[in-house]
Amino acid sequence: MMRKLYILFVFCSVTTLFAQKKASVKDGNALFQTRSYVKAAAIYEQLPATKEILQNLGDCYYYNFQMSNAVKAYTQLFTTFKDSVQKEVYFRFANAMKGTKNLEKGDSIMKIYLGYEQNTQKFMKSASRNSKDSYKLEMMSKGQNNGDFGISFYGDKVAFSSARNGQGKSYGWNDKPYLDLFSATVNEQGQLVNVETFPDEINSKNHESSATFTADGKTMYFNRTADKQIKVGEEVVANIKIFKAELKGGKWSNVTMVPFSSDTYSVEHPCLSKDGKQLFFASDMPGTYGSFDIYVVDINEDGTYSLPRNLGDKINTPHREQFPFVTSDGTLYFASDGHQGGGNLDVFSSKKISDTEYDKPVNLGSTINGEMDDFNYILDEAKNQGYFASNREGDDHLYTFVKEPNKLQYLVEGEVRDKKTMELLPGSTVKLYDQNGTLLEEVLVGKDGDFTFNTEPNKKYKIMAFKDFYIPAESEFETSQSGKVYLDLQMKVESYYDAEDIINKKEDGTVLIELENIYFDLDKWDIKPQAATVLDVLVGLLKKYPYMEIQIGSHTDSRATASYNLKLSNKRAASALEYLVKNGIDRKRLSSVGYGETKPLVVCPKNDCTEEEHAINRRCTFMILK
Template identity: 55%
Template sequence: MKKVYLFIFLLVTGFSGFGQRATLKRANTLFANKSYVEAAVMYQQLDQTQEVLQNLGDSYYYNSQMSSAKTPYTKLYLTYTDSVPPEVLFRYANTLKALNDYEEGDKIMGKYLGYAVDTKKFKENLKKIVPYNYEIKRMTENTSTGDFGMNFYGDKVVFASFRNSENPTYHWNQRPYLDLYEARVSPDKELKDIKPFSDSINTKTHESNATFSSDGKTMYFSRTNDKRVLIDDVEIATVKLYRAELVDGSWTNVTVLPFCSDLFSTQHPMLNKDETRLYFSSDRPGTMGSFDIYYVNITGDSFGEPVNMGPTINTKHREQFPYIDSDETLYFASDGHQGLGGLDIFMSKIFDGFYSKPLNLGETINTGMDDFSYVLNEDEETGYLSSNRDVGDNLYSFTRKENPRRFIVTGDVRDKNSKNLLPGTTVTLFDEQGTVVGQMVVGEDAEYIFNTEPNTKYKIEAYRDFYIPTVEDLVTNDDGRIEFNIELEIESYDDAEEIVVTKDDGYIYIELENIYFDFNKWDIKPQAARTLDVLVNLLKKYDRMEIQLGAHTDNRASEEYNLRLSRNRAAATLEYLVENGIDRRRLRSKGYGESQPLVKCGDNCTEEEHSINRRCEFLILK
């Protein structure tokens, strides 16, 4: 009998083990259904293919487990560098930044964006131009409750939390579903008398991000659907916005807002001060990419059509958690604008009905992790934010203090002829003595910004490889104007000069008459000197241009002989330029011998074909 029991036990445990055995199909199903904790456990047990490494890194990334995400992302990048999808490079770069590895993170982000990124310099520039510095205090030492999304509720606050262990478990992170809680804030910024919000608001699904009318009788909040719908072959529970009314001390008339849908998410509501407009984030059709900031106008009990706040505010990445102050200044979280890593908090002021380029609030409030859900008590210059900088989402209070008033100059850089933006351009600010007082490499929006002083003369220079540097003068008169806008336009060499051309190989050349040498010689003949004098004048005209002198021969001698001969001719050409006043550091010489014929005629070349192959080329390096 004992043997029978043992057999049954082994049979059952065997089937149980088989059911939980890691397979790629099961891991991918969990991943597709956003059960990232379980998916990560499965992927850890599988062979580390490109697909497994990418999904394993993503599973950790989506739960903000950056230390765990780094290992598979790094192996993925080192092993499959050329085939890593761009969006994974973006996540890998932010993972490294979250771990304070800005040097490597900038390198990966630069590869994703296609131009250089320098977060250290970016942070230094922000110190000079942010309007406020922040003093931050964590509001609770409990790291297990997952508190975030705080907002004002009369003399109390309301926030979302995982605290209710009786709620069902959310597969994404294996935590309970979110509920709303209310609390008092003590003078030393601690949460007191924490208790669940109304039972008519909290359900067995997620509730978060409440915003209230000034009389406290109307609230808007986010709630996740209690059912999933099939979207792109994956069952997803989207988020909707709800409104509720306080009647005789109870929250009632809980209704979904009419512009929500089962097919996309609408979340993070925020009322403006006069309660005529509701701001929110959504991934509805028509977004720039991921989540965008929208608003709807409110007229009585009616809502207008959602309005996307446009490309100045929104990017192809995430823009979420809007907050609007009494001056209509917009605060929001984004990982699409240039930042320190993850979600950063930005502000955008409105001028003549248009919102300005968002300004990162700087490192006194932002970190390499996610920083979001900013709300402000303008009278006291205090407020709250949420962040996962210290193991999971937590609430933080802040006090902001004015950064000393500074004058700024801002603008963008464009191609003079096409008017296209030129990200990656270096913009330098010089004082009257020619000393560099600021320098930055412009980002995707090609915009620069510098701190300046009043009543001071400056020069601003825009420079990038293969373009002619442009310099503009600026005088910051102290006439009450603190912001100066200068659009910089630079012209490429091949637009400015007829003899500069971009060829089919993608390289930029200076086209001159061919330079001829006597047989077996490399002396510069008078005719060649006249041609090279044109090159000398061009190099003197553009004192940052650097070139490579490439000499080629025909194939009428041995390969070794031709290589040596071409090197000597290239070197002789270089020396001629140096003798005529061109800095040697701007020149390179290279002999190609017979290895790169323009006419591939083999042993049957005509004299004309030989002369075509026997040439000197001038390649622009920068």
Template identity: 55%
Template structure:
């Protein structure tokens, strides 16, 4: 009987293992085809391995189900502490998922690990209140917010947008119907009226969205998803393509697939400049900065398109830049991004084009951006009225109208922080602005591009200061004038200690050490001898010269005693050195005494050390902590 029971149990266990393995394969196949919600249902039933947690989090993240995405990524983040096999980009997604549920403190801590320097989103949002060009008042454009409306564009006195309100087909990504293009008018209450779908020549059995029109209304460029899935690496999906249609005798016809498309990448979100000579769009084609970048192509008289040109790394990041829109004069670009610092998901940014190129993007602020995806910004500059799309309402895309008002914060100082010698950007630097009475006006930790922006007032003196660990603090003074809305750009060049001082070097282990003569003590003593006082006086001068420098005074002994005795003796010697400097006026909080005893000898000679080797190991080291 025992053998029979054992055989049955073995069979059941084997069957369960096969079923789980089969489910894993099926879930992976669904995931690779981007059938995310069905894949998520299967992954939820499987043992949460690293791979499954990654895919499960992505299933929810790609459908803006951020509470569930946070749950999966949180498990993955805990696993990360035990293995180095996790792609760092999941930290980026985890942080954005946390921002999506407005857990900013946790999001900032995760993003700091991803970036390698501190992040403070609440302070970033507070600074934006003074630095954005406009404030916004927004409202939804439809009472029924479950239609998935997004991507509105102007077409004469009408508007065009995408929606799945016709409820045709089933898109496995989100289990919603396929998108079609619709035409409508906007009434005096900014609501959509007389909504009419485009004809079947435009609306196919797959997705259509993001229309833009030539100045004469003759041509329409829009998105259509390819009708066939193709394998790209391990994935299998249909790419987004740019189409062009012609309006002839009251009908849309001559729908053509543009030559800048390709089966292996997507080309999406077209917008024509107001003169119709440039077509801007987003694409994840090879050769970009990463993920989706914004490009443009010149439009010739005969309608042919030039080679796509990337807008460069001022606009584009390693993450998503999408939904471009151009001002009337073509000098201001509005776009959506999750790669520049924001409030979560896609935020709307603007950048101005000068003769030297595009200026660094500015987040439009929390009167229009939210913790969700905010995108597809369009504006009538004559009326300061416009539209955007957002999934801030339960994760579903909806259209919103807005009115914008000029922000009265018209004076600003901006710039970036660089290493004085290498000219490299220094993200993570703390930049502070002080008024003429040395009162703190504002402070921020600069992000990946090491840039800062502060509000100022006319006809005032200011001092701006940059502080970073292992660097000499640097400040500059400036005075504003009364010439209206201006931007002062100040480059803050800071110098690291080891470039400024010959006696400061960076060791192979990364620590920054002050190289000075050794401090000697009498045998079994810790009193500061005259020779040691001379060395410490040099250290005192250095600490006076750099008031923000913080150091560790580490004492090391030889091995001629017990470990415990040497550790106690080393701590007494380190504290004696600290006491000496404190008595000369150096604040104790800037100094850390550390006794290492015999733990870290320079020469590992054990019990066979010569007298000279013992003396080399018996030393004090001065390490810069900050």
């Protein structure tokens, strides 16, 4: 589609001269400047990999949405010449990466371009969840690669652009036949049937595309490339114009160019408002925010037009906004690669606020938008279905869609983070409970630190996040009657060692509750008053944190035999455990182990410890397990 009708269709008069002599940079650049990207790429592939050649080669593939080849060229460019690459190339490189489904790498490159981080996967999940609709898709011309796009409603038929005639000359952009306009009916299976070409009054030797019709079908606006090429900067192009035609006596006639078309810039993708009083289109005319913007003109009763009005910076960005479509309530649908999306062109919608203002555009989500170009969205509001175009299969294809209620709206999503550092905590467990406290579902958080649950409308829920050595966090919420719930829950869990001074994390990763030592009489394991006082502190801590689990360890000095000391330490550890149970602590949260003399804090030469050193080795430890 010539890069989504950047379309700037090119009339390339390149002969076989270049094939008859050794490839040169001059030859490649001459082709590149006329946007003969296929032939230019073939020459660049034969030449030494300079900065200019690698950038142009990457662009040749990028503009023909051959993203794997584009990534290869751009990667070599950035590896060798990163410090001197133009900023705009970062944008194309990032989208080429996304086009190959390498979203993480694409985001890292886009961060350099934008100056701030993007998380495409997370954004598209959010966009999909928040969209009130999801889309069921069906390709309309299976098994064919005709470059179909530019679909519009044409009475009880559709009109669309295609290279399916396959005759005559091809254009240099992608070496495919020139585009013509066709009409067709759509059968119950969503397939294009009874395909017919528009007459020669409409289809010429040039490109025709993107038709739009008045409600009575008697007036038609469409795109046609200019008859002559002009030099714009370093490029030689034939720009795109909008033409108007009238149906009289069953024939299209009075084909005239609209006055706001020009040889020096393109106006493309015309779309009439439902009442026929406004014509929306895309253009790169002077005054855009960059590349192509969406414009509108008023159609006066006498057939004249107002001056084009740019729809403003809520709609338009420094990149491409194209393929406008307007519903009866004024909602604008359009394609953009400037607003955040899945990569390359995505379809967005924007509510009309006033005659001159639109709301912030909303991405339609991943059931219709993918990593490649998705565009040319049109909607039959009465049937809740429509059509759009995409090159997700490698070439432009038309798709029919049916809008369905978005079940993803019943999702709740969030992240688990450390309360102090705000770092994500992969490996956390998150549980969903109903209002009666019944566990409904639990998930183990992955490397992205996020979680998702299905919920139902008009119900109350509680979510709890668990992580070893952390205090569980919880959040309660209620879904609406419609079921929509957007909860960006940041479950901030605090570590025990951040919350309590007596809890410390050791270098080896163990987390200990540091209490006064518990002393036992010689050869005894019963809990004395001093030991009970210490254990009462532990009881209070365990009641404060009801999900904490600990291990009680008992150690002896090295006097007596090893087997005797092991048995004695096991009895002392078990005795401490029983004290905790008698004071209300669930046995399931406790374990005990005797280490005997195997883990002394003080190792004495020749096992000749002082009384003070023996006392240090006789101790109880309290290690947090969860």
